[in-house]
């Protein structure tokens with residue numbers, strides 16, 4: 517894969533199923549120039565999602581690749597790849613894309629496919645992370661950005677932000693606190709990638725030429741520490 521030239525804007529395609537608040541954070545940082553990327557397209561597996569509206573407001577292509585049109589997973593993944601590849605992205609960003617992607621798809625984008633997950637991976641892979649953290653009585657929680665590999669939520673973790681679980685937290689208050697950090701974490705990591713500082717080497721994260729021994733821990737905003 518060519519190393520991005522720092523002068524160029526990296527072509528990005530975002531896959532999103534829902535509210536699109538992470539997408540919006542990325543679009544905002546791209547608009548200010550803080551993030552040297554251009555989001556060419558947002559693709560959703562559902563019609564009418566707020567994420568698609570965010571895309572249209574930012575003049576990015578808003579496309580739907582509906583699961584119902586492709587009963588076989590491989591056919592869906594192939595159609596999704598065709599949608600994505602027409603934009604020739606250097607990076608594909610999963611921002612609340614709530615479908616499991618097959619091995620061929622993941623291999624095709626290996627090293628240029630990122631995901632954000634609302635937990636301190638490897639803890640709480642899968643769904644309902646905030647509920648599970650509360651049920652376990654954990655004192656801390658957070659979010660992770662990782663390279664996507666074939667096993668769900670198990671790819672090499674690049675960076676994380678921790679937040680405290682407060683007495684009296686509900687799933688909603690905890691989700692909101694973690695989401696605020698996601699909006700800082702994802703643009704930061706995408707910026708590293710876009711500036712050629714971050715890559716996947718075999719199964720290791722390499723940042724600034726060094727293999728990470730553990731994820732980079734970024735500080736939470738003061739109110740959420």
Ligand code: GAR
Nearest residue numbers: 534535536537538539612632633634
């Ligand atoms: C985010 O919390 C993201 O971490 C999570 O979905 C939410 C999407 O919010 N993703 C996953 O759970 C993927 N396993 P958004 O649509 O407002 O960005």
